[in-house]
Amino acid sequence: MAREFSRTDRVAQQVHKEVASILQNEYKHRVGDMPLITVSDVDVSRDLAHAKIFVTIYNSTEEEGKVQIKQLAEYKKFIRSILAKRLRMRSVPDLHFFEDKSIIEGMRISNLVSQTIAKDESKRDQDDSQEQE
Template sequence: MAREFSRTDRVGHQIHKEVASILQNEFKNRDPRLGMTTVSGVEVSRDLSYAKVFVTFFENDKEKIAEYIEILNENKGFIRTLLSKAMRMRAVPALRFLQDASITEGMRISNLVSETLSSDRERAKAAGRDLDDESTQD
């Protein structure tokens, strides 16, 4: 049986694909200040009038990222016009670009877990136990 997807999911997926293509091809020539941009997700409102476009950048400087987000939001009308030509919809949702912090947050949490594990191993060694042997006995 085929999986069912809601209209908002389908529209969100299509917007994701088209905006990524627009940013990679057409927009790069319009504003060269923008660094390498990746569309990581799109959330569309239930009435299809608004779309939040989550983007990530190959940049760690918070000021640069804020500048890139500002550039995208200043040019969202142009991007929406190109999007309307690529999609067959009566009304294309209004776009709002936001930084996707989930990747950075995931890396931060992963680093915290790694640090905790290494400190636990050091404590266990100091106490004369081996954590690796205890975990394999379960």
């Protein structure tokens, strides 16, 4: 029976799960006050040496997001050491954190579409009321 996913996909999925758990528990207690951070995606290189971790930072400005990414980069050795204890691998991938703005952009576009629909409906209602007069 053939495997459905490649090893890199399985490792990426496991890294995603564990890093999300680490950020919500150990990292949060060490850093203290921080915005809501979620892991949105993980890309692992073919040789399993590097992992790009895309995080979404909610309720923060662009500058605060950059500060959080910088802080994650400073704590990557701490996060990687905990990850090494949880994963059963010979070598744990080196972690690289990036801010993922796709969810925030999607919400912004959705709001713009909703506003446009509301404007169109109000114009249509005004046109209908003027025609009835």
